[in-house]
Amino acid sequence: MDKTPQTEPRQSWTFSNEINSEIRRAAATGIYDIRGGGAKRRVPHFDDLLFLGASVSRYPLEGYREKCETSVTLGTRFAKKPIELKIPVTIAGMSFGALSGNAKEALGRGATMAGTSTTTGDGGMTEEERGHSEKLVYQYLPSRYGMNPDDLRRADAIEVVVGQGAKPGGGGMLLGQKITERVAGMRDLPEGIDQRSACRHPDWTGPDDLEIKILELREITNWEKPIYVKIGGARPYYDTALAVKAGADVVVLDGMQGGTAATQDVFIEHVGQPTLACIRPAVQALQDLGLHREVQLIVSGGIRTGADVAKALALGADAVAIGTAALVAIGDNDPKWESEYQKLGTTTGAYDDWHEGRDPAGITTQDPELMARLDPEAAGRRLRNYLNVLTLECQTLARACGHNHIHNLEPEDLCALTMEAAAMAQVPLAGTNWYPGKPGF
Amino acid sequence: MTTTLDMTTTELREVNTTLQAAAKSQANEAYVITNPRGSHAMACGLDGPLTVTIKGSTGYYCAGMNKKAAITVEGSAGPGVAENMMSGIVTIEGDASQYAGATGHGGLLNIKGNASSRCGISMKGIDIVVHGSIGHMSAFMAQKGNLVVLGDAGDALGDSLYEARLFVRGNVKSLGADCVEKEMRPEHFELLKDLLEKAGADARPDEFKRYGSARQLYHFNIDNADAY
Numbered sequence: 001m002d003k004t005p006q007t008e009p010r011q012s013w014t015f016s017n018e019i020n021s022e023i024r025r026a027a028a029t030g031i032y033d034i035r036g037g038g039a040k041r042r043v044p045h046f047d048d049l050l051f052l053g054a055s056v057s058r059y060p061l062e063g064y065r066e067k068c069e070t071s072v073t074l075g076t077r078f079a080k081k082p083i084e085l086k087i088p089v090t091i092a093g094m095s096f097g098a099l100s101g102n103a104k105e106a107l108g109r110g111a112t113m114a115g116t117s118t119t120t121g122d123g124g125m126t127e128e129e130r131g132h133s134e135k136l137v138y139q140y141l142p143s144r145y146g147m148n149p150d151d152l153r154r155a156d157a158i159e160v161v162v163g164q165g166a167k168p169g170g171g172g173m174l175l176g177q178k179i180t181e182r183v184a185g186m187r188d189l190p191e192g193i194d195q196r197s198a199c200r201h202p203d204w205t206g207p208d209d210l211e212i213k214i215l216e217l218r219e220i221t222n223w224e225k226p227i228y229v230k231i232g233g234a235r236p237y238y239d240t241a242l243a244v245k246a247g248a249d250v251v252v253l254d255g256m257q258g259g260t261a262a263t264q265d266v267f268i269e270h271v272g273q274p275t276l277a278c279i280r281p282a283v284q285a286l287q288d289l290g291l292h293r294e295v296q297l298i299v300s301g302g303i304r305t306g307a308d309v310a311k312a313l314a315l316g317a318d319a320v321a322i323g324t325a326a327l328v329a330i331g332d333n334d335p336k337w338e339s340e341y342q343k344l345g346t347t348t349g350a351y352d353d354w355h356e357g358r359d360p361a362g363i364t365t366q367d368p369e370l371m372a373r374l375d376p377e378a379a380g381r382r383l384r385n386y387l388n389v390l391t392l393e394c395q396t397l398a399r400a401c402g403h404n405h406i407h408n409l410e411p412e413d414l415c416a417l418t419m420e421a422a423a424m425a426q427v428p429l430a431g432t433n434w435y436p437g438k439p440g441f
Numbered sequence: 442m443t444t445t446l447d448m449t450t451t452e453l454r455e456v457n458t459t460l461q462a463a464a465k466s467q468a469n470e471a472y473v474i475t476n477p478r479g480s481h482a483m484a485c486g487l488d489g490p491l492t493v494t495i496k497g498s499t500g501y502y503c504a505g506m507n508k509k510a511a512i513t514v515e516g517s518a519g520p521g522v523a524e525n526m527m528s529g530i531v532t533i534e535g536d537a538s539q540y541a542g543a544t545g546h547g548g549l550l551n552i553k554g555n556a557s558s559r560c561g562i563s564m565k566g567i568d569i570v571v572h573g574s575i576g577h578m579s580a581f582m583a584q585k586g587n588l589v590v591l592g593d594a595g596d597a598l599g600d601s602l603y604e605a606r607l608f609v610r611g612n613v614k615s616l617g618a619d620c621v622e623k624e625m626r627p628e629h630f631e632l633l634k635d636l637l638e639k640a641g642a643d644a645r646p647d648e649f650k651r652y653g654s655a656r657q658l659y660h661f662n663i664d665n666a667d668a669y
């Protein structure tokens with residue numbers, strides 16, 4: 001007897017296995033999912049842009065023969081001692097506590113060898129980091145953990161953190177497992193408790209207060225240090241304009257793909273704008289104020305390759321910052337730990353329970369045994385190599401577009417592969433001279 | 442030796458450079474600042490045993506991040522006075538605005554008048570004595586140190602408190618999440634006696650009640666979600 005033909009079992013797009021697994025997890029635990037990393041969903045990104053390259057009307061520069069400069073100076077507006085970097089890629093602020101001391105040391109070593117800066121994070125400045133970073137940016141955060149005037153004075157620049165791309169409007173979290181004696185001591189908290197970092201600064205609210213706060217920081221550091229203001233990709237036009245009005249030397253703009261040590265997944269995936277969508281409005285704000293290039297713009301959130309760096313610069317950034325990519329370069333999510341990732345119920349590339357402190361790679365942990373797996377010198381060399389590759393790639397693209405300095409890259413060097421990217425980056429859709437929202441169409 | 446700096450003729454930058462250099466030289470000198478006219482960021486970032494008297498009221502962040510210096514404001518102080526102070530003594534003869542002593546790590550902030558909202562927010566080891574009353578949300582997320590109030594406290598005192606100790610003589614309008622009244626033990630009487638003496642406060646330790654953290658929110662527990 002012939003069987004009645006059956007339709008294949010059909011999975012719902014709306015209720016996918018992944019979504020259902022989250023529903024089951026929520027039902028079992030009663031608490032939202034916390035994780036590290038940035039947005040995992042696909043959003044329009046630098047991949048959706050292409051460089052046009054040189055042509056009859058623009059001639060290219062010879063690779064390896066004709067110079068293409070990569071240096072960047074940050075903090076030229078008010079600071080007596082601006083920061084000079086050899087390359088346009090900096091290491092973003094990542095907290096000690098979230099990261100191990102060895103990881104911080106590796107970041108310092110790699111960045112210093114490559115001629116760029118590192119940044120402290122929530123939890124204060126460590127010796128590992130100050131000792132191994134030739135140029136160190138000191139974050140001034142809402143929690144003020146470990147904040148003290150001596151560290152402020154021995155920093156090379158100060159970054160007032162208003163927001164982060166992964167969680168604009170959110171504070172930090174460090175769960176008890178990672179609050180070891182050393183971390184607790186630096187934060188003036190009891191050991192082993194779940195610790196929340198505030199989402200707002202305790203002693204100022206709004207741009208007028210921020211201006212006075214920046215005045216205080218300058219008065220305490222003799223007007224020497226560049227003051228950065230870091231904003232999450234929420235309202236980039238207004239936030240940039242207000243940061244500049246408050247007196248920032250440098251604006252750090254972090255889009256939604258930007259990583260975090262630990263936050264609610266719902267926050268990471270659903271708050272903030274993609275990095276690609278943030279750059280042009282921020283640059284517009286600087287141009288409207290007549291301060292583009294005088295107040296420098298550092299862009300972060302999902303920077304992975306020299307192409308990403310070049311595209312961010314072409315859209316008007318002065319430099320970029322990397323977090324996740326730097327961690328991967330020093331050994332995060334390395335396939336050599338696959339069997340251990342499996343034991344933790346995950347797999348290489350997907351490991352993001354950084355808040356649990358059981359990182360097989362020894363980076364996002366405070367466990368002495370795991371920490372010892374990361375050799376800071378070897379990891380530092382890997383980071384230097386990676387930073388060099390980013391720079392070489394960026395130079396290659398700049399030369400191909402005929403530029404003798406990476407800062408001469410411009411939106412006119414680009415086209416977009418999708419309508420969305422064209423609209424966000426305000427560069428023409430490939431094969432046309434049009435982008436959505438272009439005036440005059 | 443006492444040096445006077447008049448802010449009708451001396452810029453803020455010069456005032457602070459002079460004070461910071463004098464503090465750094467560890468010379469134990471005395472400075473008097475006249476006509477502060479509510480200037481912001483006055484006498485901030487000092488690091489040394491200097492005595493500074495400000496004749497009048499100050500703006501935001503007076504004595505910010507102070508180390509070792511003794512700074513007196515003969516007037517009232519704007520928001521964030523002695524924020525993140527590390528050590529030394531800051532005395533306000535009048536009232537203090539919001540966030541007095543915010544995130545302070547050490548030293549004594551002695552406010553002879555009242556303090557506004559969020560006094561001692563996120564304090565990390567500082568001692569604060571307020572001779573008058575304090576406003577709402579004071580000692581929010583306070584981590585360490587002692588807050589002593591001779592008058593009353595406003596709403597939500599000590600919300601999400603960590604290990605800071607709060608002593609209030611008058612009424613507390615309401616306690617914040619996880620803040621509870623606690624027993625005064627001998628060591629608390631001792632501590633309070635010492636602080637009252639240092640601050641020149643006219644009060645007895647046995648007139649105070651102590652408040653501290655119930656430590657129920659130290660580990661996230663879904664059953665406490667209503668407290669957030």
Ligand SMILES: Cc1cc2nc3c(=O)[nH]c(=O)nc-3n(C[C@H](O)[C@H](O)[C@H](O)COP(=O)(O)O)c2cc1C
Pocket residue numbers: 036037038092093094095098099120121122139161163164165230254257258259260261300301302303321322323324325354364
């Ligand atoms: C492990 C980790 C810890 C972080 N800690 C901080 C921090 O303490 N303060 C801060 O402003 N940003 C922090 N961030 C965000 C980074 O500074 C940066 O904005 C982000 O990583 C950039 O995006 P990317 O990871 O895609 O490169 C952290 C990021 C990571 C991955």
